[in-house]
Amino acid sequence: MAFSESAIDIAKGVSSGEVLAVDVVSQALKEIAHQDPHLTCFVSVTAEQALEAARKVDDKRARGETLGPLAGVPFAVKDLFDVRGEITKAGAKMRETAAPASQDAPLVARLKAADAICLGRLNMDEFAYGFATVNANYGTTRNPHDPDRLAGGSSGGSAASVAAGMLPLTLGSDTNGSVRVPASLCGLFGLRPTHDSLPMDGVFPFVDRLDTIGPFTRTLEELEVAHWVLADKTAPPRTKRKLKVARLDGWFRANCFADTLAGVDAIADAFGDAPLIDLPLAGAARSAGFLITAKLGGALHLEDLKTRAMDYDPAVRDRLIAGVALSDSKVNDAEIVAERFNRQLDDALRQYDILIAPTTPTPAPKISEGLIEIDGEMVSARANLGLYTQPVSLSGLPILSVPLKRPGQLPLGVQLIAGHGKEAHLFSAAERLVKAGLIGSDRPQAKWLET
């Protein structure tokens, strides 16, 4: 599998018999063996099972059966999806003794039913609590665009492996931005679908009322195919209507890297007329999301915190304990503010089809520093890279992070936000931006890729 080969090309080649799925998978396994020691994306690679599945796909074609839309496409999943026979560790050493999953999560099953082939499990912040993929148990996932920098999180392994070209498709999860943040830092398309639109069975939870899962790809076309397979729906035709677009002001332009704002404005120009609108409660909503996540995330772990707190990654444990201790009245305050903010968003989406905002305030921070500057202070990247993703997560709206086209530079992402169930609007808007040359994934320049 050459770096340039997309899931679309692979599926076409395998379906037509031009290439064998087993050769595609073998090549992907070679890429993983070559690159992963530099990046720490995978926590496990299931080579034998993958090759066996690939042979079955090739046999199916040899029998004259029609193959699925992801025929022979290698994919991997964040370490919180159930895959039959494997332990779902959710990035936690303390779960290494858990029973293996008895069946695939429905979303994994849907990819396999489309003849995609699972190659392994990907690194994450322990229990998905962080925006960095700095994991005390399985290491720090490095950014393929600069291995001294963070890949983002919590689905960092899912993003970095695709950005490096090890494989074309991965799944992550997004509670407060854990697909969108690493998609931004690694220069990929990453989708947070409408909350509750996909089955979450067999996905280790973090905060049920916010948890979603989403795919990472290097192209929009691949992302669309993967999304409609995951949604078990046929892609609707493109809307012919001109989409009304607005840029989010205030909170979403403060503290933002200048190049990202320039990218947002260039996108606005591409739509002709995209006024700036302010959602005054955005900052408070971000704090509300922080509190709600801490309380509900902590509550999920209460029993384990009481009995085996020292088995957690210390950085995660201390956040969870603080969340458990948070009073109900404070969380109620947060819920009230979240509800008011969601009404502001809904009002905006009654006037506009798409809202645009930066995905992350900065490009990927240095791993050795682990900090970003907000309001003149250096604060934890792990907790704060979701500055712009966290408030809009409360709404359950579908959000697509798209990579600004900037070859040779660190990637930057922009969020496109649409109304509930309007993923097709996101794809229509993104397609226009791809055609305009404003967005697209750039290949990393890392030296080991050339060897």
Next chain:
Amino acid sequence: MAQPGSDQNSSGQSLKAELETALSLGLFSGPAIEPGVRQNLDLLAAHHAIVLAAKSEEAP
């Protein structure tokens, strides 16, 4: 709007109550844990101060 930093404490009184809650739940295994939890409680207190200020404003 001020951004909560990693080591601010804007709500000392309520923080004390929450530390007591954590202790009563048996969530501290020893002194090694306490500084990190305290730091995170400080952060949550700062976020709550922002939420409270917004909530106190007239509903839009």
